[in-house]
Amino acid sequence: MLVKISIPFLLSFVLVAIQLIVIPLISINGIVPNVLLIYLLFYSLKHGKIVGTIFAFFIGFVFDASSGGLIGSGMFAFTIASFVAGFFQKNNFTEVLKNIKVIIMLIMFSSFLFFFSYSVLGNSEAIMKNHFSYFLFSIFSALYTTLFALSVYIFRWKKL
């Protein structure tokens, strides 16, 4: 039981570090994929909405506190993205993984929600300007995250 809880937490801590140290090196014009989000989405897909959402909430807190950013913005964004991913959960996890269309749709939509809410909540101004630019940024970031996730997914495909 302890191992079942501690391994995902340890893995998440490693991914927080990778996200903040290594991933900025592959940023394209300020757009980066989010590896922590990819892991949380698959975690939610495997364990369901309730477990996935609670787990994402705590990891969001760790991410916010470690990055030096606003505490709460990552918590909100990771929680909502993981909740959406939980909708795609099925009893047979491998069966879900084999459906590539579902995987693409899941990552695209959830990561769009993540990037949009994270950007909006990170804005200190009460009134949000440039709505379209936030929308575009979230679309591109979601695309990059999906491509990144798919490259790992295809690499692991043979093992499924």
Place this chain on the structure above:
Amino acid sequence: MLIFLNKIFSIVKEYILLFVLLIISLIILSLNNKQEVKKIRGYAFGSFAVWANVVNTLFTSSNSELSALQIENAKLMLQVNRLREFALENAELKSLLNYKIESKYKLIPTSIVSKNISKTQGVYIVNSGLKDSVKKSMPVLNERGLVGIVTEVTDNYSVVQTLLSSSFKISATIIRGNVNGVASWNGDQLVVSNIPTTSDINKGDRVVTSTLSTILPPSIPIGLVVGKESNISGLLSEVVIKPFVDVRSIKNVFVLATVKSSQIDSLELNLLSK
């Protein structure tokens, strides 16, 4: 009745959980300026930065000669900018400002250990802290210009809020027309807002930190004017600035160890006591 309520709860429990967690997130978000939340953040980023720094040192090799040259370069940049400003002013002002030019810049070299790249939260953690004489509100720059400002400090690490953070607001001057305003990141561009449309501003004008700022020293280069957008009324406009520093790609920066003027402090204290 109880069975009915139980049924409803089992259907909506996931939504209730989501709602509660989102509300908690928003409450914590609104409490970010509280001392308790700042303490938690300070402890967390301090602990994280220790091993982030270890990872960074594994991948990067330090070169003392290069660091020394970078310091020299940054110092020269600050001096050149001052001289450029002086050239635009008259002889009388020059003689007054000569007093200030004698002050020496103390630069604390530091490396970025982690970056939080997002549209509105440009925050970096650097490996210098209280032990290196870094204090809150000190400006962070490189050889090209201003990068950001120190917002939180622990013994060995500091959080830097960069120009690309929506919470970052600084007093800026557009040199040629001597126009003052507040520069901030709107999520897309760095802009100086609420400038009268009639102000003499052209593309290519240099923007530096203002003498009106009590936090940042004057004349640190920020960027160049690349555009001007009038608001609906046409009376005020937003001046768009292209920063000199490519904030997203930098690795090494300097903290400018400025000491707030004791005269300004005493004046502020006098005002408060009245």
